[in-house]
């Protein structure tokens with residue numbers, strides 16, 4: 001075991017050093033103007049990096065095999081989750097940040113004053129202790145510069161890390177996170193197939209509709225897109241735990257966005273660069289279609305970001321009509337985005353904003369708990385509810401969980417001392433009574449009677 005691990009680690013280091021060396025050679029070749037050999041070196045370097053990625057996966061598999069079934073298994077997944085998630089949001093911020101920045105540029109360019117003929121616009125900016133001056137060409141510059149910066153790896157790595165996270169959090173632990181016996185009694189394999197199948201089908205459908213004339217009709221296209229998202233949210237809520245249902249809608253939207261970059265936007269940019277290098281006329285349709293896909297991405301951003309943070313907000317995913325809540329928030333946020341886009345273009349269609357905001361407020365109202373104190377006839381004391389908490393929550397929420405999935409209390413919450421229960425009464429109300437999203441997937445079999453008792457105890461002041 002140790003021998004295999006050491007071999008893999010040494011190979012990773014070796015590949016890495018080699019890739020660095022090739023990178024240097026590539027730079028020298030570029031400086032000498034040997035384009036084809038620079039390209040060949042670049043490709044080999046790509047293969048080396050792919051090799052490193054595979055070796056890292058192999059290393060993780062070996063380590064996992066080694067600690068499977070021991071108390072370290074939960075720890076292993078926690079750190080894998082943390083590191084991949086960290087990477088995912090960092091690279092995702094880089095992607096969406098660049099994309100927001102370019103939308104801002106397009107909307108804010110000076111397009112009229114003191115421009116050279118070949119320019120579409122320019123812009124002055126100050127940032128990070130310096131002044132920046134930027135020019136946008138109408139078509140392409142006379143000569144395409146050697147150093148041209150592309151924005152694509154952010155999108156690809158966001159997608160790859162996102163799918164990895166889906167596996168780490170939901171698929172490797174399908175019983176605990178993806179599935180919920182109270183929703184549907186399906187096997188892990190069926191669940192995972194539904195998730196991945198829906199992702200593939202959604203992309204194919206979207207790519208197909210984008211090839212029909214429908215894509216030119218913005219309103220109709222948006223309505224169809226919205227109905228599809230609503231259908232997905234409803235469909236997943238019939239098979240998955242509520243959190244998993246939400247995250248799958250987000251994963252699909254993210255897949256469409258990354259797919260747009262990979263299959264349409266970057267190929268169009270490559271074709272544009274190629275045509276410009278060869279001095280051939282550009283096909284304006286290419287750029288236009290890529291622009292449209294970018295615009296789709298722009299409208300998907302806010303719904304995706306909401307879904308990614310939604311798992312901190314059980315009043316959304318834990319609502320009995322959680323799929324409708326998701327659809328409504330997606331719609332409201334896209335409307336707000338639309339307002340933002342219009343104002344940046346100098347077209348303040350102000351009525352858009354109140355509609356979006358009113359919808360959001362409506363959602364806040366609809367998700368409000370229906371509190372009813374009438375149900376509590378007798379005073380409920382702490383000694384009545386603490387045994388319930390001990391039985392139903394401590395298997396996970398204690399410093400040494402007995403549940404096989406956790407090696408540490410989830411979210412750092414342990415109910416071993418009474419004052420924690422009192423201090424966290426609002427969260428308990430939210431998760432146990434109102435949204436019933438705890439115990440997780442009701443693994444410990446909490447009854448409605450027990451939930452009612454806890455509700456009464458909290459509503460009567462949560463006294464010790």
Ligand code: HEC
Nearest residue numbers: 392393395396403410411427428431432438439440443444
């Ligand atoms: C099967 C394991 C399991 C059981 C049993 C369980 N929980 Fe949890 N709990 C989790 C996990 C995992 C999380 C973190 C993920 C999440 O928030 O959904 C969590 C999170 C929470 C949170 C959110 C904490 C935060 O920071 O927002 C609260 C509150 C909570 N649980 C309360 C309870 C209560 C009360 C019980 C018993 C009635 C209970 N849980 C039973 C696994 C469990």
